[in-house]
Every structure is written in C-alpha cells, then in structure tokens.
Amino acid sequence: MTDDPNTASPPPSATVRVARRAADADESARASRTWWEDAADAYQAEHGGFLGDDAFVWGPEGLDEARARLLGKPEELRGARVLEVGCGAGQCARWLRSQGVGEVVGIDVSYRQLQHARRIDEQIGAAVTVAQADAQRLPFADGSFDVVCSAYGGFPFVPDAAAALAESARVLRPGGRLAFSVSHPIRWCFPDDPTEAGLVACDSYFDRRAYVEEDDAGRAIYVEHHHTLGDWVRSIATAGLYLRDLVEPEWPEDNEQTWGGWSPLRGRIIPGTAIFVAEKPPVP
Template identity: 60%
Template sequence: MSDQHASAEAALGTTGIAQRAADAAESRAANRLWWDADADDYHAEHGGFLGDVDFLWCPEGLREQDAGLLGPVAGQRVLEVGCGSAPCARWLAARGARPVALDISAGMLRHAVAAAERTGITVPLVQASADQLPFADASFDAACSAFGAVPFVADVGAVFAEVARVLRPGARWVFAVNHPMRWIFPDDPGPGGLTVTHSYFDRTPYVEVDAQGRATYVEHHRTMGDYVRALVGAGLELVDLVEPEWPAGHTRTWGQWSPLRGRLFPGTAILSTRKPR
C-alpha cells in the first residue's frame, strides 16, 4: 500500500495486506477492478514517459526500436498481452505490423481508445485475461508483453500455454517482468530498498484486501527457474534473457525503480522465447 495509489485503494476499500494464496478467479477479479480504479492516476503519472506511440520495454528506458527483440514486424500479426493504453501496439502498427492489443481492464482500454483518437492510429482492442485468450490456434506471428498481465495471473504456465497455442510455428514470445530478485527487497526506491527482507523462494503472492478480506490487488512471485520451467512446459524455447542496465543520465524514479537501485542490481527481466517450427 502506498500514497501513490491512494485513490485506487480508497475506491476499492483496501485496508491492509494479507499473507495468503489467491487463485486464478480471485486474481482476475481483483486485478480487473484494481486497474480500472488506478487507470487514470497511472496515466497521469506515467503517460508522458510511456508516450502514445512508443514501445518501452521497462522503466530503465529500453526501447524496441533499439533492442529489436521481436525482429522485423512489418506485415506480422502481433498480439500484445496486457497492453494498458496500447502505446506498444500503436508503435507496431506505425511500423507496418497488424497488432491486436489485449488487456483485462476496461479502464486501461478506455485510455487506449483516447490515445487512438489523439494519434489517428487505431488497433483492435480486446478485453480478456491473459490465461484465457479468445483467439484461434496459430493465429499470430509474434506476441509481446511489456510489464503486462504476467505477474498478475495465478498460473503463469496457463498464460504461456495459451500464448504458445495462438502462436504460429517459429513465432516469438517476448515479455518483460519485474526481475525476480526484486522480490527479496522492500518496494522502496531509496536506501530502505537495499536491505533484504523477504525470501526469494517464498511464492506467497502479495495480496491487498478490503475489510471483508476480499482481494483488491494481487501480484504473484516466480523465481527465474519457475519462469524457465513454465516456458519449457508450454513447449517454448528460451532464446535470450535480457537484464537491462540502468543507463547513464537516466534520473527518473518509477515506483521501486530508481538510479540508486538500478546501479546495483537489475529491476527488469526480459525473456525472449520462440515456438519451435
């Protein structure tokens, strides 16, 4: 809980943190309501950094135009999972791709509609959960997610299985998440965020609750090994693991990301995978 999200917490009646499990249905319900409640504040704070037509992989500022993790995109049908206001999908469209942008939150997709009106770049928007993709088998040439959906779904193996199902043979699935080692530190961008307080191996999710104990926000932790095993279990091949370093001159603090912490340990893990041919 933080002042940064005070309005969403107030709207949802968040009263505290519970150390307990949260299944798939509860995680979906809580995070749909959370992102609906927080969408306006999120974009007020981060919208300028994210842009309307840009593909930022992470708070460190790594862009797809420089990283090229998806390869050539012109003519490719690309699924963005957890798109938020869909700046990445619009960036892909501007480069000749045929993107589809998916998010569980109507509030986030409302911002995507507004950004489409501002830019004149319209992409198909779909409201659905990442572990229940409403698409046909082998219908996409690539899939991506820049901090969308993956940490908020209870069964990451189900997400990867769904992504693998809708990808064509040889297609890439590239996603960015909080670096798993960040779980051991407090969510603090300052000196307090440099001291280990949690076990890396404790998979108990972070759950905020209301006065009746109902989840209002859920975020799930996986170790790096958990991600790799889930990817392999879904029949995907790990191609690369990118851990962006904090760039010189980058002074922005975003939540737990800061120059102080970024100089010492990674904040983001980008896993690049491929569906075998």
C-alpha cells in the same frame, strides 16, 4: 463508469491489510480487473509521458524496442500478426503499427485502460485494435499470431506461470516468438522502496506466496505473483517453447525517474526487470 476517459474514475478501493497468501486464477483476475479499472486514470496521468503515445518501452529502465529489437528485425515484422497481452492504453501496439507491422491486436483486463487507448487514438489519429480479455484465457484460435508480446502486462498477475505461457504458446503459429517483461524476481527479496532502505533483503526469494492487498471485507483488490527465474524458464519449456534470450536491462545514466520501487539508486545496483524471449518450434 463514464465513457469519457478524460473524466476521473473513483479512487481505488482502500487497502486495509497486506497479506502474503495463495490466490487462484479467478481471484487474481477479479482483483486485477477491479484494481486497474480504478487505477487506470492515475497510472496514465503519472506514467503516460514516460511511456509515450506510440512507443514500446519494456520497463522502468526505459529500454525501448526500437533499440532492443527483441521481437525481430523490422523486415521480419512487416506483414506479421502481433498480439500484445496487457496492452494498457495501447502504446506498444500503436508503435508496432507505426513500424509497418501487418496487424496488431491488444488485450487488457481493464476496460478503463482501453478507453485511454481510444482517447490516444483520437488525439493522434492512429487507431489500434483492442479487446477486453484475460491473459489466462485468450479469446483467439490456435496459431493466430506470429508474435505475442507483453511489457509488464498480464504475466506479473498470474498465479500459474506455466498455464499462462501455454495459453500464449497456443495462439502462436509454429516458428512464432513470445517476448514478455516482468519485475525481476530478485526484487521480491527487497522492500518496494526506491531509497537506501530498499537495498536490504528481508524476504525469501523462494517464498512464492502472492502479494495481496485486501479491503475491509478481506477481498483481494490487488494481487501480484512471484515466480523465480527458474520457475519462468521451466514454464517456458513446459509450454513447448525454446528460450532464446533473457535480458536484464541496466539502468541508464540519463534516466532519473523514480517509478514505485524503481529508482536510479536501486537500478544501478540490482536488476529491476527481466525480459524473456522464446520461440515456438517450427513444424518439422
């Protein structure tokens, strides 16, 4: 792989079959790492303008943290230490630094995504601290951060939601906050199609088997996991956190962008994103 993020990477491995089946933590992490190494260039080229170089966008609807303030008031974040899980090219982390947050660290399973973070840093002169790591195994000490956040980062790709949230809770200090967004679980009932065909439910909401794309050798090259709303709420509680908010962004009238299965047509009828906001209890 070249060290120049402006040089195109090879295309993603060809998907020859799609399956709904179990995929454990190691297989999921390996598939995510391989997929995003290959897909990072195309992803940033297609969505980089929407995401911005230093903006915090929670999902395809375009809800941004500057308006939502799900991580807390600006004065509360100054001097805080924040971890972004699944940071991609560091857009959210860079925005947090621009708001005066004390320290921000971004992790991503894809080295190629982190190369794009470095490219943007050099272009706009605003550096963020990043490291290659898996959301399921955070390389930080207990109680290291005041806030952990993730905007469609690592959590859609983990098989064990409770274990992943427990890992984020572990690195939170008492009284700290966790906020993360994922595809709204109801979307798993519908085809990933932005047209009217995508408005017909065809799968069970309770089918928790992973969506797996395989190559010609049967190896998983892309894995995404489905957890119901109840699964996420229970996992938050199991991790020892209190759920403070559940945000389902409505599709704004001025957003005409189609992003995969997200579109104005579908977004104005069914929710596309779920954002969970939780807190770790303070020390008694």
